[in-house]
Amino acid sequence: MLIRVGQAGCALRWDAVQQCWRWPDPVGSQLYAWPAPPAMPSGVRLQESACVMVCCSSGRVLLGLGKRLGMLELPQPGQPVRTLQAQVLITIDAAEPRTAISDGCTDRDGNFVFGTANTAQDQRPIGSFYQYSQRHGLRRLALPAVVKAASIAFSPDGSKMIFADALRGELMQCDYDAERAKVSGMKTFSDLVERGAGAAIADSKGNIWSVQGGALVQYGSAGQVLRQISLAREAAASVAFGGEGLQQLLVLGAQGGLYGLPPDLANGLARGVADSLFNDSGSGSTPVSRT
Template identity: 65%
Template sequence: MNAVSTAVATMFVRAGQTGCTLRWSKVHACWRWLDPARRQLYAWAPSFTAPVAARLLEGASLMASCASGGMLLGVGKRLGMLELPVPGQASRPLQTQVLVTIDAAEPRTGISDGCVDRAGNFVFGTANMARDQRPIGSFYQYSQRHGLRRLALPAVARAASIAFSPDGRRMYFADAAHGAIRQCDYDAEQARIGAITTFAELLAPGAGMAVTDSAAQLWSVQGGLLVQYGGDGQPLRQIALPCEAVSSVAFGGEGLEQLRILGALGGLYGLPGASAAGVADTLFLDNGSASSTSACAQR
């Protein structure tokens, strides 16, 4: 494995106080990320003079693009829908329309990580926000067809590293409080899990966001670093940012050949030389469609 590199990432812009959940928006051809501290949703593309901010009424830490053109947000214990303004247009503070409250009877938990599976369902997990860090977090699948369905995965202190193989049949996940990324068979239609095994050990404590590329390699945020794993779970390299910890990672741009890294302090960095292009985020099916055909292009 290569030594940790601090020189390969180049910063493009900085915005906000914190950064989390970087995504590429195909419909607006821009990068989007959240700043939960300032309750901001940022949009930026090289054609912009500066990142454009839309103010949220509540701080969100999780997002996914929707088939309708809107956005699904994770806010505390709730999933909600947000109608997006066109980047550059002035707007009032944006409020999410609540879809579902998660584990309402348990005040200690909150939504911690998630993404859309290859069939258009939102798969996410929760974390124990209390100091005791007991493993009371769970994993769920949410869709407008089936509602909220709990996945038969082990309880965790903090759900993290949720990602899917390019064909959607394998799910990756982790407990940020423990030392391994795990994998399992995944049936999106039935919300069914099988054959849970260890994919890879963490190289640094604290798992965060993860994403796969078209070669089924896993890019995992952990301990403030970005770690690239081969499809066999062997670590290929580690990447560190020069001035801040890594918070999120995403592929985007034309052909999904651009690998971008979001820093914990809101810096957006480019990493050249990714060995494979990315896989387009599937859109969350919020329009009542039972087919995932229209969800295969990213917005």
């Protein structure tokens, strides 16, 4: 374990600009960074809880705040610590009070692709998948309705999208056209090893790292299970590559612990694929990513 802060963990991301991992704590309404950037605190308090986040080309952070997407300006070094309020960009599915944003990441072109979940007890499949960009706004992806959208990830070249319904027993795959927000050729990528799909990422060889049932499962690019890793102290909540050359794989625990893999597991792993930064300039669709 590298550090433990807060009360919960959900979405882990590598901030290539500030060279740190970031993650929101949806229970404590905090946004954490490790290692903390110079002259900045490791945690900042948010006015609203967030469970999804991505880094932006401007240095800001895009957050999933329940039913809304919000843009957060991070404090500059030396500024006084205060509670931060995100600028609301859009409300998702405003007429349906039961849904909330549950998972999301940027595609390889810098668009934010995310999904929603049914937060009510009826557990009906009313969640959807969307693409959001400054250029095109909100566009719904033509994928089946789900109880809880999860495991959204993209192949290294961006042409394939991985996704799941957290209450079903399989990871799905489809062809993905970022410019047109079109999907096609949906099929099963692989069955889940453990019940309950969570976060997912791809590495540079096209392997998929999937959090499911509190464990971390690595699949080969063809869907075969390569390895399964469990944390001794808590369930896994998210996973991300980062560090120099994107060669370090960290796991975020559901109770706020941040973990590195032991050397016998870390040696020989393929490096990660840089997250494309969300293009918040609003000009064009040129992919923006930094390693």
